[in-house]
Amino acid sequence: METVGLFFWNKLAVLILILGAAILISRFFCRVLCPLGAFYSLFSRISLVQLEFVEGNCVECGACVRRCPTGVVPNKEFNSRECIMCLKCVDACHFSALDFSIRRPPGKRPKVKRVTSLYKS
Numbered sequence: 822m823e824t825v826g827l828f829f830w831n832k833l834a835v836l837i838l839i840l841g842a843a844i845l846i847s848r849f850f851c852r853v854l855c856p857l858g859a860f861y862s863l864f865s866r867i868s869l870v871q872l873e874f875v876e877g878n879c880v881e882c883g884a885c886v887r888r889c890p891t892g893v894v895p896n897k898e899f900n901s902r903e904c905i906m907c908l909k910c911v912d913a914c915h916f917s918a919l920d921f922s923i924r925r926p927p928g929k930r931p932k933v934k935r936v937t938s939l940y941k942s
């Protein structure tokens with residue numbers, strides 16, 4: 822009977838830890854605990870879709886970082902294995918520094934239009 826009680830308190834502690842982390846950290850379960858997510862992330866390097874980043878357009882405003890639900894820094898680690906292609910960063914970027922594209926062989930990538938902004942000299 823005492824053993825059953827010990828198991829119960831252990832499980833309750835784990836549950837509270839996971840719930841607490843899920844409240845404090847965006848997509849905690851998917852990013853840290855989900856084995857399926859870890860398996861799927863292996864295929865992200867050969868994904869047919871990808872993010873395009875135009876470094877010259879980025880003004881480091883951080884809007885994309887604030888919108889990313891998985892904690893990726895899109896303008897530093899675009900096409901990270903943690904990226905779920907939600908495209909919230911593309912939506913957040915008002916400087917055309919991020920875009921979505923179909924993966925093409927190197928050398929066959931289209932020219933991405935560069936924009937000038939009020940914040941760049």
Ligand code: SF4
Nearest residue numbers: 879880882883885914
């Ligand atoms: S939102 Fe666009 S301009 Fe701002 S940091 Fe991200 S990529 Fe750069």
Ligand code: SF4
Nearest residue numbers: 889904905907908910
């Ligand atoms: S597509 Fe979504 S998950 Fe991927 S870097 Fe952008 S905001 Fe983050």
